[in-house]
Amino acid sequence: xxxxxxxxxxxxxxxxxxxxxxxxxxxxxxxxxxxxxxxxxxxxxxxxxxxxxxxxxxxxxxxxxxxxxxxxxxxxxxxxxxxxxxxxxxxxxxxxxxxxxxxxxxxxxxxxxxxxxxxxxxxxxxxxxxxxxxxxxxxxxxxxxxxxxxxxxxxxxxxxxxxxxxxxxxxxxxxxxxxxxxxxxxxxxxxxxxxxxxxxxxxxxxxxxxxxxxxxxxxxxxxxxxxxxxxxxxxxxxxxxxxxxxxxxxxxxxxxxxxxxxxxxxxxxxxxxxxxxxxxxxxxxxxxxxxxxxxxxxxxxxxxxxxxxxxxxxxxxxxxxxxxx
Amino acid sequence: xxxxxxxxxxxxxxxxxxxxxxxxxxxxxxxxxxxxxxxxxxxxxxxxxxxxxxxxxxxxxxxxxxxxxxxxxxxxxxxxxxxxxxxxxxxxxxxxxxxxxxxxxxxxxxxxxxxxxxxxxxxxxxxxxxxxxxxxxxxxxxxxxxxxxxxxxxxxxxxxxxxxxxxxxxxxxxxxxxxxxxxxxxxxxxxxxxxxxxxxxxxxxxxxxxxxxxxxxxxxxxxxxxxxxxxxxxxxxxxxxxxxxxxxxxxxxxxxxxxxx
Numbered sequence: 001x002x003x004x005x006x007x008x009x010x011x012x013x014x015x016x017x018x019x020x021x022x023x024x025x026x027x028x029x030x031x032x033x034x035x036x037x038x039x040x041x042x043x044x045x046x047x048x049x050x051x052x053x054x055x056x057x058x059x060x061x062x063x064x065x066x067x068x069x070x071x072x073x074x075x076x077x078x079x080x081x082x083x084x085x086x087x088x089x090x091x092x093x094x095x096x097x098x099x100x101x102x103x104x105x106x107x108x109x110x111x112x113x114x115x116x117x118x119x120x121x122x123x124x125x126x127x128x129x130x131x132x133x134x135x136x137x138x139x140x141x142x143x144x145x146x147x148x149x150x151x152x153x154x155x156x157x158x159x160x161x162x163x164x165x166x167x168x169x170x171x172x173x174x175x176x177x178x179x180x181x182x183x184x185x186x187x188x189x190x191x192x193x194x195x196x197x198x199x200x201x202x203x204x205x206x207x208x209x210x211x212x213x214x215x216x217x218x219x220x221x222x223x224x225x226x227x228x229x230x231x232x233x234x235x236x237x238x239x240x241x242x243x244x245x246x247x248x249x250x251x252x253x254x255x256x257x258x259x260x261x262x263x264x265x266x267x268x269x270x271x272x273x274x275x276x277x278x279x280x281x282x283x284x285x286x287x288x289x290x291x292x293x294x295x296x297x298x299x300x301x302x303x304x305x306x307x308x309x310x311x312x313x314x315x316x317x318x319x320x321x322x323x324x325x
Numbered sequence: 326x327x328x329x330x331x332x333x334x335x336x337x338x339x340x341x342x343x344x345x346x347x348x349x350x351x352x353x354x355x356x357x358x359x360x361x362x363x364x365x366x367x368x369x370x371x372x373x374x375x376x377x378x379x380x381x382x383x384x385x386x387x388x389x390x391x392x393x394x395x396x397x398x399x400x401x402x403x404x405x406x407x408x409x410x411x412x413x414x415x416x417x418x419x420x421x422x423x424x425x426x427x428x429x430x431x432x433x434x435x436x437x438x439x440x441x442x443x444x445x446x447x448x449x450x451x452x453x454x455x456x457x458x459x460x461x462x463x464x465x466x467x468x469x470x471x472x473x474x475x476x477x478x479x480x481x482x483x484x485x486x487x488x489x490x491x492x493x494x495x496x497x498x499x500x501x502x503x504x505x506x507x508x509x510x511x512x513x514x515x516x517x518x519x520x521x522x523x524x525x526x527x528x529x530x531x532x533x534x535x536x537x538x539x540x541x542x543x544x545x546x547x548x549x550x551x552x553x554x555x556x557x558x559x560x561x562x563x564x565x566x567x568x569x570x571x572x573x574x575x576x577x578x579x580x581x582x583x584x585x586x
Contacts, residue, residue: 129428132448133349203431207351207438238343241351241435248345258431286428289349307344 009034013074015104016081016119017044017055020184024217025078026050029224036072039081040096060100060107069111076115077108078224082156084187090149097152098159105163108170115171115227117220118160122178122233122290124153127206127282134291137176137231149279164229171229175220178235178290181310182213188277193249193314199275201264202255205243206287209235212310215303222299235292236303242284248307249314258285327358331365334411338418341456350420350449351438357418360440361410368407371537372400372505376408378544381499384415387454388547389491390461390499393480393571394469396506397529399423399442401470401540405461405501406441408542420453421461422446424470426526447486454494462487464564471527474511478504478575480568485557488550488564497547500567502574505540508585538585543574 010033016022017037023046026035030050037044038058046053058065068074083096101118108116125135126142141157143150157174164172179189189210192198211219211234219234246253256276257263264281276284295301335358342348346355368374382388392405402421409419421437422445428434443449445466453460463469468481491498512529520528548567554560 129434130425130444130446132444132446132452134448134452201431203433203435205435207347207349238345239347239349239351240343240345241347244345244347287351 007034010075011036011072012076012078013038013068013072014078014080015039015058016079017046018042019081020182020186021119021180021213021216021220022078022080023050023184024213025080025220026053028217028221033076034072036068036074038068040083040100059096060103061095065103066107069107073111074108074113076117076224077104077113078117078220079104080117080119080220082119082121082153090152094152094155098155101156102159105159105167105170109167113170115224116163116173117224118156118172118174119220120157120160120174120176121153122176122209122235122288123150123280123283124157124176125288125290126150127286127288129286131286131288133207133287133289135233135289136291137233137294146282147279161231164231168229171227173223173227173229174231175223175295176231176233176290177216177219178209178211178233178292180213180216181210181314183313185213188280192276193246193251193311194317195251196318197254198246198251199254199256200243200246201258201276201281201285203258204285205241206283206285207239207289208242208245208287209239209289210245210307210310211236211303212305215305218304219295219299219301222301223295226299228298230298232295232298233290233292234295234301235290236307237292237296238307239289240307245311248311250318251314326362328362328365331358331362334416335361335418338410338416340418350443350453351435352418352420352441353439356436356439357441360436361407364403364407365411368404372404372509372540374404374408374540374542376542376544378546379408379412380414381544381546382409382412382414382417382459383497383547384417385457387457387494387496388459388499389454389487389496390419390459390501391487391567391571392461392463392501392503393478393575394463394465395472395477395503396535397470397510397512397527397531398535399470400509400535401503401506402442402461402463404506404540405503405542408544409459409461417459419459419461422450422463424467424526426524429524447490450487450490451494454490454496467526471512471515471529473514474507477507477511478579480572483564483568485560485564488560488567492550492552492554492563495551497549498567499547500545500570500574502543502545502571502576502578503540504543504575504578504582505538505585508538509535509540511536536586539582541578541582543578545570545574
């Protein structure tokens with residue numbers, strides 16, 4: 001699916017295009033950029049006005065990925081795709097997230113890409129009882145110390161930071177958002193909020209931050225258009241205790257025993273996909289609250305949706321089938 | 326459950342909170358109202374607290390309240406917090422820095438956060454002072470609260486972090502001599518093995534219920550430490566000045582005390 005070679009718009013590669021966030025980003029940018037949408041899972045199926053966009057299934061560790069750079073001559077890359085725990089085994093995840101991103105950086109450098117944005121996550125800070133609130137961007141990334149399952153996320157960050165100072169011409173921006181929620185989002189927290197009965201740990205209700213997927217899409221586009229390299233937390237100035245968030249989303253809480261320390265992890269095996277994911281148990285026990293003021297000040301970003309508006313989607317989701325019954 | 330007096334009091338001291346009423350540390354005004362309504366009874370009738378020098382707490386702006394620590398449980402922090410929040414010269418919802426052990430305790434960690442207490446971490450302290458909060462710090466830490474009854478009213482080694490913060494962020498230090506909390510839970514020693522098993526800083530060999538000792542809180546005049554220091558020895562000298570002032574306030578409280586219970 002080649003595009004018009006005379007189109008003067010800058011060419012943009014966007015990864016993770018099967019995801020809800022990425023598709024919203026594409027919707028916002030496709031008027032001003034010639035977008036090539038790729039995903040490691042499958043060739044993205046984009047609807048409506050986006051159906052004409054070239055889409056590919058791409059593994060950046062394969063040589064064929066370079067063909068895209070040869071063919072399109074990208075001016076920018078939005079690397080929003082990241083394989084998460086539930087999708088693949090640890091080795092595959094490491095291969096895709098770390099080695100794949102390294103190869104992507106090398107291709108960007110080789111083909112003179114002038115701007116790269118990386119979507120990371122606040123999980124890299126790790127949830128720890130000794131965490132102060134409002135973690136700034138220079139706080140240590142303790143996730144790898146706390147759980148092996150997040151090693152690839154932390155390494156992806158470290159790799160991006162190396163390229164940030166080693167290749168200033170790539171103008172790398174790393175975004176570390178809080179929990180992204182809303183329609184179409186299938187991450188761990190969104191899945192939990194969607195459940196009628198949601199597990200939590202008895203006696204623990206850590207403070208959390210949530211961002212509506214539409215607000216996050218706005219944040220990504222704003223940061224891309226302004227092109228100010230650096231590392232930024234992205235979070236609204238609003239906080240809620242996890243168990244209050246469950247109630248606000250219309251979930252019935254199912255408190256699981258929280259002590260001794262190994263018990264919640266053991267229970268997460270038994271509750272399988274509807275429980276608390278084993279590698280994230282600490283995030284439902286201790287807070288990892290990030291300070292998003294640097295991003296807000298730098299890019300002039302403010303969320304448009306209140307927290308309860310984001311939760312309303314999950315409440316409505318639960319009401320729908322019940323009425324039908 | 327919430328007395329009208331407490332309800333009006335907390336409404337007078339609003340904090341920057343989000344749409345669900347929480348701040349980033351987990352403070353929640355409604356929870357504080359419930360907690361304060363219950364704790365105020367113990368403050369007035371069980372510990373019969375007398376607070377002197379409350380006019381030294383600034384009605385607004387940042388301040389570090391530095392106190393001696395005692396009594397196994399952080400009752401001293403609770404009582405100082407109540408004294409400051411019911412201060413007739415201008416109530417403030419003070420933030421007490423608590424032991425790192427507390428956030429790991431189910432229910433307790435969230436509860437103390439909702440009442441305004443936060444993990445004792447310099448980053449938390451600095452961020453709160455930048456928000457013009459009153460922060461209560463016990464520089465002795467567990468060395469003070471966990472000491473046995475035989476060491477009562479002997480100040481233990483002070484951490485220096487509070488002085489660094491006071492100097493670099495231009496914060497007045499208000500010393501508070503606490504008298505009476507040592508007698509609330511007299512401890513004969515520490516179950517070290519059990520403490521290690523539970524990953525607690527200490528488990529006192531003591532009665533399970535606090536005794537109704539009378540408590541006196543002597544708030545001193547604000548101390549300011551401006552300028553820079555040449556080395557850590559100078560910093561230690563400044564910490565010693567605060568320690569000396571605390572000793573005076575404690576001694577005054579002990580001298581004026583007519584009865585322990």
